Amino acid sequence: MDLTRAALDFRSDTVTRPTPGMRQAMAEAEVGDDVFGEDPSVRRLEERVAALFGREGALLVPSGTMANLLGIGLHCGRGDELVLERRTHSYSHEVGGAAALLGLSFHPLDSPDGLLSVPMVSRAIRPLDVHEPRTRLLVLENTANLCGGRVLPLPRLRELRAFTRERGLKLHLDGARIWNASIASGVPLSAWAAEVDSLCCCLSKGLGCPVGSLLVGDRADLERARVLRKMLGGGLRQAGVLAACGLWALDHHVERLAEDHATARALGEGLARVLDDRFRVQPPETNILLVHADTPETTRRAVELWNRLGVLCFSLGETSIRLVTHLDLPPGAAGEAVRRIAARPA
Numbered sequence: 001m002d003l004t005r006a007a008l009d010f011r012s013d014t015v016t017r018p019t020p021g022m023r024q025a026m027a028e029a030e031v032g033d034d035v036f037g038e039d040p041s042v043r044r045l046e047e048r049v050a051a052l053f054g055r056e057g058a059l060l061v062p063s064g065t066m067a068n069l070l071g072i073g074l075h076c077g078r079g080d081e082l083v084l085e086r087r088t089h090s091y092s093h094e095v096g097g098a099a100a101l102l103g104l105s106f107h108p109l110d111s112p113d114g115l116l117s118v119p120m121v122s123r124a125i126r127p128l129d130v131h132e133p134r135t136r137l138l139v140l141e142n143t144a145n146l147c148g149g150r151v152l153p154l155p156r157l158r159e160l161r162a163f164t165r166e167r168g169l170k171l172h173l174d175g176a177r178i179w180n181a182s183i184a185s186g187v188p189l190s191a192w193a194a195e196v197d198s199l200c201c202c203l204s205k206g207l208g209c210p211v212g213s214l215l216v217g218d219r220a221d222l223e224r225a226r227v228l229r230k231m232l233g234g235g236l237r238q239a240g241v242l243a244a245c246g247l248w249a250l251d252h253h254v255e256r257l258a259e260d261h262a263t264a265r266a267l268g269e270g271l272a273r274v275l276d277d278r279f280r281v282q283p284p285e286t287n288i289l290l291v292h293a294d295t296p297e298t299t300r301r302a303v304e305l306w307n308r309l310g311v312l313c314f315s316l317g318e319t320s321i322r323l324v325t326h327l328d329l330p331p332g333a334a335g336e337a338v339r340r341i342a343a344r345p346a
């Protein structure tokens with residue numbers, strides 16, 4: 001491949017296409033009807049993911065959005081309220097599903113670094129009063145996508161967990177990119193999972209699968225989630241072809257996330273060198289790089305120019321640009337992107 005002519009797609013880690021190994025695994029997958037509980041590949045994937053997280057069970061669902069909706073639905077009912085940071089995916093990018101479909105209200109909090117603390121959550125809890133919705137759930141995200149792939153520190157999660165227990169709240173973790181968090185920090189998946197009532201993890205982000213997320217938690221909760229999944233139209237039949245991709249990815253695409261993190265770091269360091277002082281590069285913790293700009297106009301012009309240069313990316317809000325690394329980028333993508341951007345200042 002001629003790197004100088006390649007489109008470098010930094011828009012998202014969801015743009016990856018299944019690798020040849022994954023396609024082979026799909027072709028060879030043993031399958032059955034998963035709504036009848038008869039798909040051996042799905043069972044294998046669910047058991048493996050449950051074991052990885054040290055929890056009783058896991059449930060394969062079509063998307064992270066559905067895994068979060070089911071997780072939230074396990075812990076809250078109509079008229080209840082859940083607390084989360086404003087940039088949390090469940091609030092900002094899931095079409096308000098928990099409100100629209102489950103009848104909940106959101107209580108979004110603003111935190112400069114995207115991390116919630118015990119005092120912040122404490123202030124958000126409603127008093128028991130006939131006029132107020134009942135605060136039932138805290139939703140956290142790891143890594144925090146819109147905050148630049150930030151890792152949720154385990155000690156912070158433990159503090160929040162102790163607090164939610166004390167106050168009778170449940171805790172759901174959106175771990176769409178928890179694999180990245182684990183590789184970047186060295187914290188095992190099970191350590192995070194031990195501190196939550198439920199969590200969502202995605203196969204279709206950095207792990208490179210075409211479809212699939214899992215809800216992880218206790219067996220009794222997952223039985224209820226299975227019913228809600230069916231109600232939402234998420235009952236899957238011969239889903240073993242998808243589970244086979246997931247099993248392949250767990251074997252081949254987890255450790256390599258360190259390469260995506262190194263690419264994001266190289267891209268960040270290169271851009272910090274060549275961009276002028278209208279821009280500030282936020283050093284990435286994982287595979288998501290944010291470049292902050294001084295004005296909406298600078299942001300708009302940079303995104304337009306970089307996309308024209310074949311460095312594909314999105315703006316995030318009015319003054320940030322997001323670039324995401326993943327397994328479909330060609331080797332040398334970071335250096336090539338920096339070269340193109342340096343050659344044509346915005």
Ligand SMILES: Cc1ncc(COP(=O)(O)O)c(C=O)c1O
Nearest residue numbers: 063064065066089141145174176
């Ligand atoms: C943090 C986070 N959670 C959940 C999701 C939703 O996943 P899906 O697109 O599979 O619904 C995304 C999607 O990008 C995400 O970034």
